[in-house]
Amino acid sequence: MSEYVPAIGLEVHVQLKTKSKMFCSCSTDFGAPPNTNICPVCTGQPGVLPTKNKKAIELAIRAGLVLNCKIQKYSLFARKNYFYPDLPKAYQISQYELPISKEGFLMVGDKKIRIIRAHLEEDAGKLLHYIGSTPVDGSLVDLNRCGIPLLEIVSYPDIDSPQMAFDYLKTLRRLLRYAGISDCDMEKGSLRCDCNVSVRKIGEKLGVKTEIKNMNSFKEVKDALTYEIERQTKVLKEGGKIFQETRLWNPKQGKTFAMRRKEEAHDYRYFPDPDLRPIFLSEEMISEQKKQIPELPADRKKRYTEMGLSEYQADVIIDEKELADYFEKVAENSNPCEAANIIITHLLRQINEKNIPYSQIPLNPQNLSELVNLKTDGKITPQIIKRIFPEMFEKNENPKKLLENIEVVSDEGEIKKIVMDAIQKNAQAWNDYKAGNEKASGRIIGFVMKQTEGSADPVKVKKILEELKNENFDS
């Protein structure tokens, strides 16, 4: 172990869930052909003016609230000036000195990660490079993303490991998705994360930080941080110096590379945007957003464990709000623990195998709760559940109806024959069972189920075993 410890701060950009862009009425739909969601305003034509999207401001308030921030009743948009072909106005409208919310925190497990600020801004466009190719040799600009509303959430360097950065991102994403603030989908560009990282000896003040960009998944964030911490530690141990610079993560090589040094950094010449009035928030606007906040993941988890779910079960179920909502509907009419169990073992497998979004689960919760009830009533074995579940899931079938088609061996005489055969073949277990070891019956019952492919009525099997024990049946 090295005596160096890292300090990590994250800058997360999330796309706010609005239908139209931040300062014009263009659509925010993902995947439209290049330069189709554009207008004079978001392409920075001469003479245009921006106008604020009210919904984006509301979502920013809501985000500030769930991140425990102080909501600023007066905040300003500023211009961040720099030249780049994906930035049509040559300035980005952002918030600088007076952000809409600041000084909050996010609980990641037991650890409190403080938030410096969460501010509104607009996204830039995208450059598509076709250098050396035909028919286009050069770079093209797609301005569809230009003007998409973003919230930049900046944390203090309170994160002390790549794993915690990973957990922070997961927790943040879950929170924002629950509250309907953002989809936080990295693949669709609705969440991006830059990291500021430095290392220092325990007890010393913060070291020189580098900023890492270009991570495409939470795992890449973790990998990039792991690499960068090792790199910095090595440099310092060898008596070298860390430069304040921006570094790009290269996922193929698993390394970060220096992009630009601080000395070459832009002077963005921020100043309040004279085209936009300040944002004035009323108490009503803030309390309205408070009302819009649903039960959040941490509260749900607490409630579920109180219902009897294990920590693990609760964590899995709350991970996605839609899954948790589904679970609640199932648990309304059945035993919650058993419901969680079946959801985790069977439902999630189907969902993952078939790659179905939670919003489109074909099986309705009523049918699933019937299945849970059959299970808790002992009327169905795990083996049968395993057999019927795929069909039930796909066709949204009532489990009772599916059971009709399954030949259940319920003739006591026949079951007794199979049980006696099982006893013959598991003599040791039978003797143990007779000697008072209840658990030993499991091996015999398992054998019976295997023979009958799970179709023997387990209640009857158990009953027969007890009878035979009382008769002191001998193998």
Added chain:
Amino acid sequence: MSYFDEIKNYLERIKKQDKYNAFLEIFEQRALNKAEELDERKKRGEKLGNLAGIPVAVKDNILVKGEKFTCGSKILEGFVAPYSATVVEKLEAADAVIIGRTNMDEFAMGSSTENSAYGPTKNPHDLKRVAGGSSGGSAAAVAGDLVPVALGSDTGGSIRQPAAFCGVLGFKPTYGAVSRYGLVAFASSLDQIGVFAKDPDLLESVFDVIYGVDEKDETSHKIDTSPKNVAFQRIEGYPKIGVPKEFLNCSQEVREIFEKALKGFNIVEISLPHTEYAVAVYYIVAPSEASSNLARFDGVRYGRRIEGDDLISTYSKTRGHGFGEEVKRRIMIGTFSLSSGYYDAYYLKAQKVRTLIAEDFRDAFKKVDYIVTPTTPTPAFKIGEITDPLSLYLQDVYTIPASLAGLPAISIPAGKTKDGLPVGLQIIGKRNSDFMLLFHDIFYFTGEK
């Protein structure tokens, strides 16, 4: 006479008689199409708009969809407006005929229209003299009777100063009274579209069409419209007119004409103590905003592009060749003022002083109804006469304070010098009192009604 013939006459007149270089282009087809449409609709007995058939010239920084515009610059050469400014939409909806675009100082930066990439505009009263600027083309077009009315834009005096030089009415409304959507921004917190005319009634009816809240412009707001329906009555002692002592360091001749025009009015001497800082404040705030507003002219999306070896050199070649000297000078001043380490000392400080200047006016308006000043310290100067930028900046010394305070102000002809050059008188009103200014006071000073 049909609308068609009338517009045709105007077009002919502009073609033949624009010896002032007032127009950069006439929109012949657009104007004739509109005139034809009006004749058709009239024949069908339809009700036409309030400005039916009135030809309006627009300054070259106001967008008219489908027409070229340049802001008096080479950098936008060949670019066609992809949409119409709100004011143009409103004028066309009122059946006015947009007849052409007028010359201006490049990106509205200047006080003589000598900074146009398309040559200076000459003053109809003396062709050797400037028409003023930056809306010199619009002022000369009206003064030379090429059109009865024209739109301009005023950032620090760009309507009032050329109006004074050309002897016409030039009205700069309250900041935010008229939508800026479709006006190419120079200094966003100061720019305002306004009107030139000779006839105060026509000026008022054009303003009546273009003013109003626009959802495309957050800085637009409601103004006081109550005077619109109130017939003016002369009340003893009203209006009380304040003349700020800081505004009288003008030429002897201007001062004499000014004082003569004010005879018989209820005059109070007032003080606007922060006036001396106004020009300095303006030349920090306006270039700062301009440096950001003009950054989009980079050759990537529209207008002229001069390819360099790489992106940066394409930017600098395009901008180096495309912009004129004065524009580059102001971009440099603005870029410097906003730079980190200088922001507090320049931009922020200037904004604070701007607040003090606005407070001066607020205090003064507790005592008086209007503030009246000469519009300019001198009448129109000769083309090429002033070459030092600072001396040219001082041309706006009387118009800048009202711009910084966002107040409505109008320049009206007050008389002529011995050489026959017009002298303007500026009336500044309270914020949002635009209709008050138009209804009462033009009448007072010009005695035309």
